[in-house]
């Protein structure tokens with residue numbers, strides 16, 4: 137405050153004016169500051185500061201008013217020496233007034249406050265430094281403990297997940313290495329690993345069941361093959377045994393025919409040259425009905441020849457059917473195969489079943505005779521079975537056709553007008569053991585074996601076209617020419633084209 141300088145500035149009016157203006161401005165500044173502090177106090181609830189303000193807030197204004205009242209309205213520059221001295225006295229007297237005392241006290245208190253505030257600020261800075269340090273310490277510790285906790289959790293989690301998965305892998309490896317499908321993984325939890333273990337167990341069980349099924353199927357197939365092969369051997373043996381005596385009979389029948397013709401010729405000559413034989417011969421001739429005998433004997437020999445020929449053919453068919461030497465493919469006459477099969481099945485064909493064969497160009501194809509016999513036997517037997525299911529009155533027909541489809545196939549169609557196969561069964565007919573026939577009648581292997589023989593052994597195709605109540609047609613496609621699959625390079629290539 138410049139109030140102490142004011143009395144002395146009175147001697148220099150222009151300086152006084154400047155000092156006075158500065159003084160008033162200072163008072164205003166102090167008031168403005170105090171109002172600001174008052175707002176701060178109101179906002180931040182500082183009771184001590186509030187009391188301080190309450191006490192000193194009016195002081196600057198009061199002081200200013202008192203200075204102004206001492207100076208009055210007077211123009212300082214116009215004052216004479218005496219008036220100026222009186223004004224000086226009045227201003228100096230003001231210095232010892234209570235208001236100036238208050239003002240000075242205000243100044244002292246303010247300084248104290250300021251010192252206190254600086255101390256507080258220092259302390260605050262100190263606390264702030266400590267707080268910052270503490271914050272960094274907390275951050276560093278947090279990072280450290282988070283890392284440690286992370287490591288512990290990841291170790292625990294990886295163990296918790298990895299151990300059961302390792303167990304599963306171990307079981308899976310053992311199952312595949314040892315082919316032990318009785319093994320099962322331990323299911324300890326209900327989580328994803330537990331579900332995986334259950335699925336693995338189900339998979340192992342499924343494979344086990346399938347393997348057992350396959351083994352049983354293989355065993356039955358083996359048994360069936362064994363049966364077929366011993367049946368084939370027996371058939372071949374019987375055919376061979378019959379073949380010799382039949383050839384013997386057939387061969388001798390030609391001579392017997394010759395001898396009989398010679399004897400009949402001589403008899404005729406006798407009758408001609410000796411027209412009146414003795415009564416004893418005449419009686420005996422009548423008794424033996426020689427005329428009938430002469431007439432019937434050639435027929436008799438002829439029918440014996442036909443019969444023997446048929447037996448020879450049957451024996452040949454049986455021999456072909458049970459051919460055991462089919463290790464290499466060779467030219468097969470399919471028409472002969474079909475004819476021989478029909479001959480063997482002759483006794484089944486009788487009951488009102490008509491067979492119509494239409495052979496187109498049927499050149500020999502590379503294949504296995506015995507196996508193709510089996511195929512024709514299976515398919516024609518099935519057709520006969522289907523027709524025997526029909527009522528007596530129904531017309532029953534089996535139609536067999538062959539044709540050459542250049543450049544690749546010999547096509548054989550075997551059709552019947554039986555009850556047909558339902559669409560859902562059509563999908564299963566080539567499955568091993570699928571049969572709709574009573575136990576002991578059907579084995580369900582005929583078509584499965586036929587499919588294998590045609591597709592795998594001959595590299596051909598086997599298709600079925602069937603309509604319920606209308607009939608069934610099986611079509612066999614056999615390659616006309618040797619292929620890598622159905623013939624060995626050593627096989628002579630004597631196959632003609634269509």
Ligand SMILES: Nc1ncnc2c1ncn2[C@@H]1O[C@H](COP(=O)(O)OP(=O)(O)O)[C@@H](O)[C@H]1O
Pocket residue numbers: 514518519522552554555556557561565570571572573577578579580581582583584608
């Ligand atoms: N021509 C056909 N007509 C009707 N059904 C047939 C015919 N051929 C085959 N099937 C059906 O296919 C099944 C399987 O035939 P197959 O494998 O030869 O076994 P199986 O004759 O021992 O039953 C037969 O049980 C029958 O239901």
Ligand SMILES: [Mg+2]
Pocket residue numbers: 514517518580582583
């Ligand atoms: Mg069958």
